[in-house]
Amino acid sequence: MSHHLEASRNSCALHGALQLFEAIDGVVPVIHSTSGCGVQHYLGVTRLSGGNDTFGSPPVSSSNITQKHVVFGGGSRLREQLKNTVKVVQGELYAIVTGCSTEMVGDDIPAMAREGRDQEWPVIYTNTPGFGGDIHHGYHLALKALIEQLPDILKSREEIPSGLVNIWGIIPNQDPFWRGNLQELGRLLEGIGLVPNLLLGNGQNVASWQQVPGALLNLFISPWGEFPARLLEERYATPSIICEGVPVGNAASILLRRLTDRLELDPIRTEEFITREESRLNQQFARLADSYYRAGFQREFALVGESAQVIGIGEFLVNSFGMLPRTLVITDNPSESIQEALDSRLMAILPGYCTDVLFSEDQSEIHDVVRAGQPGIILGSSLEQEVAVELGVPFLALSFPLFDRIVLERAYAGYRGAAALLEDLGSAMLAGSKYINEAS
Amino acid sequence: MSIKQGKHIAIYGKGGIGKSTTTSNISAALANAGYRVIQIGCDPKSDSTTILRGGNDLPTVLDTLREQSKVRLEDISAVGFGGVLCIEAGGPVPGVGCAGRGINAAVEQLQELRVFDEFKPDFVLYDVLGDVVCGGFAVPIRDGLADRAYVVSSSDFMSIFAANNLFKAVNKYAPSGGARLGGIIANSILAAYAPALIDDFAGKTGTHVIGYVPRSLVVAQSELYGKTVIEAAPQSEQAQVYRNLAKYIDENEDSVIPKPLNSPELKKWAREWGDRIFEVETGVVHEMASI
Known part of the structure; x- marks a missing residue:
């Protein structure tokens, strides 16, 4: 049955492609769409991810098509925009991405990219109408464009390091x-x-x-x-x-x-490295023990995020930190076969324990299931803070959208990421305990 | 939007079936009867009003969008036979752009130019291309733009198929204020079974045929002279056929929401007619049939 979707965390395919291209030095994206698609990427995605976006919004080239380009085709507008972009913005690679309206009209994007290449401009393209899929689909489309088109444009000069x-x-x-x-x-x-x-x-x-x-x-x-x-x-x-x-x-x-x-x-080298890293992490665990027992860190948690985060962080919290997975919510809407695989993996985090696993990108549904679980702490996006406040439990923002934390270099991956996670989680628990103690 | 001036009629039908010829002749006949008429060609080919204005070039409404210059009604209209105001919406060249959006943009532009307030027409005829392939081509029958739609159809199956598709569009939009169906104009009638076939389709879909236009050399000849039959051969029988159609459209307000056939029903209906025509052609005599 269809139902409304509130505050989806998954923007459109065009934005997924932009995420990728903007993260590579020397790549200059050129948006072929109506005005607003680029700024929406800033307002709805990059600005909400740990506050490390380009000052004021990224300066991105866009053809900003109008009605006459819809009626008569926008190919010539794109040609002009590409030409001007190459003149004004220095880049090693220009990547055309398209929006809904130009794809509805059916502008011939490959031909425009080919024309650019005929001028000896390094141009790749990808058709990324928002209606074609969400941000993850756009990430795939941009990867595909790079993998398939780059070798034909730039012959590798780099020596490939072994390993x-x-x-x-x-x-x-x-x-x-x-x-x-x-x-x-x-x-x-x-x-x-x-x-x-x-x-x-x-x-x-x-x-x-x-x-x-x-x-x-x-x-x-x-x-x-x-x-x-x-x-x-x-x-x-x-x-x-x-x-x-x-x-x-x-x-x-x-x-x-x-x-x-x-x-x-x-x-031998691997084991030496692992031993060094694990012993460091174990020492950190030991130093944390006093606070762990004093503030009662071992409690039920709700975790909301993309599948890779929920699995990675969830498994760590259960297997290494002794916490109890009350509610796990995966928001990146993976395909059904992947959902089944993830489901069985998540269920195995703590066999025999009752964990609610939900695949959803709907804020209202997510909040309902988190609320119903009555967790002792909530880890999720900034959107989940309101449930934490409502339940009076500690909260740690760690998934998208993240608009109340600055993230510059922080990682939650690996051994150092684990230590960072313990610091942040522990701090949230202590602050929460203080709040609860004062309140009572 | 200002109060609607005149009766607004949309004429649809499969490509090449004779919509522009029929529409232009109806416009000419209405004009001859003393009415102020606007004919708007809603087709990127921009040839709807050619035979009303002797085949001269006419800048289209959408050309003005391309140039983005300030336009006046005089720039995009021509006065044709009998004072009919001829307008072509225009559109992209084949293979690029979006003709459907073009129809939408042209209609908006005409409303901005206050064409209907300025000209004060008694009749506005929209000649809309081909099949209703997407939302853009349904614009004239949506939003209360046209009051009634007529469909031009021959007895060919693909033409009936296109008519049935239009019925689906009318059926969808009419309940929310869109145009209702005025009826079918049976065109290019040559075979003896053709009127019966179209009548039968009309009956099955809850509508009716408002006139039968025989296939005629006079039409082809007049077009070669760049004229309507009304202008080139006013005394001909064919001219009278068009005058009767114009009279019907003028005098009749009847309209219905048609009941289009679904795909299996349409196929079954066509197969039955196929059998019937085969039997007539090969002289099969059924039991009890009177010879």
Whole structure:
């Protein structure tokens, strides 16, 4: 039965493509759509993700079509916009993305990109009408454009380092901790002798993408990484390893051992690295013990976020921190087959314990199920704060949309991410306890 | 929007079935009868009013949108035979842009120009292209723009199919204030069974045929001279057929919400007619039939 959807966390495909292109240095997106699509990306997505967007809104090129371009076709407007953009904005790669109206009209985007290439401009394109799917679909479309079109435009000049591993599945801003998470994942791979190809943020540029075909392995750490990994397997026969959730704490050890086995790396080096990292984390656990028992950290929690976050953070909180998963809400609307796989994985977090698992992007439904669970703490997006206030329980904002925290480098992935999560979670619990004590 | 001036009539039908010829002849006949008439061609081909104005070039409403210049009604209209004000909506070249949105934009532009307030027509005829393929082509029958729609159809199945599609559109929009169906104009009538076939379809869909236009050389000849039959051969029988149609449209306010056939019903109906025509052609004699 159809029902209304309140405050969806998943913007449109055009925005998903922009998320990706804007996270690569040297890529200049050119929007072919009505005015407003670009600013909506700022207002509805990037501005709501840990407060680290370009000052005032990103300066993005847009054809801003009007009615006459709808009636007579907007191809010539795009041609003009592309020409002007190349003149005004220095870039290594220009990426055309399209909106709903130009796709309804059926403007011939490949022809416009081809014309640009005939002028020896590095131009790729992707058709990203919002009605075609949500932000995750747009992320896929942009990846596909880069993987398929880049090799024909820019011949690789870069030497491919041995042991290169591409990391997929972290969508910039849709995971507010994407920069830090990628950095920490990179550090883990380096720790066992691999060379991470982070691809996004952190100074990653078009050259990083030119190295993609030469990687030893594709590592994808959310269901949304499966598509590029499959594409690369078909095209370059690159094998892949799936890690459905962001690996937090000891889950990182499992991943590193899998990588070591799969790529036949030096197991001694890996174990030394794991031992060093785990012992550091264990020390942190020990130092936290007093507060843990005094403030009663072991309580039921509700966790709301994208699948990779809910699995990664959820498993860590249960397996390493002894918390109880009362309600888990996955908001990124994965396909049914992935939902089934995630469902069985989530149910296994704490066998025998009654956990409500919900796949939803509807705020009202999410809040109802979280409220009904009566958790002792809520971890979710900034939208969930109102339920926490209503229930009088501590709250930690960690998923999109995140508009009441600044996230610059913070990560919740890996060992260091686990420590950061403990700090933030513990602080929220203590602040909450103080509040509750004072109130009573 | 200001109070609507005159009767607004939309004429639909499959491409190439004779809509523009029929509409132009009705416009000419209405004008001859002393009425002030506007004919608006809603087709990117922009050839609806050609035979009313001797085939001269006429800038379209949408050309003005392309140029984005300040336009006056005189720039986008021409006075044709009998004083009929001819307007072409225009549209994109084939294969680009969105013709459906074009219809919408042209109608908006005409409303902005206050064409109907200025000209004070008794009749406005919209000649709308082909099948109702998307929302844009339904604009004239939506939003209370036209009061009544007529469909031009021959006895060919694809033409009947297009008519049935229009009935679906009318059926959808009429309850919320859109145009109702005035009836079917049976065109290019040649075969002996054609009137019976169209009558039968009209009966099945709860509407009726308002006139039968025979296939005629006079029409082809007049078009070659760039004229309507009313102008080129006013004394011909064909001219009288068009005058009768104009008279009917003038005098009759009857309109219905048609009951379109669904896909299996339409197929079944067509197959039955196929059998019937085959039997007539091959001379099958049924039991009890009187010879």
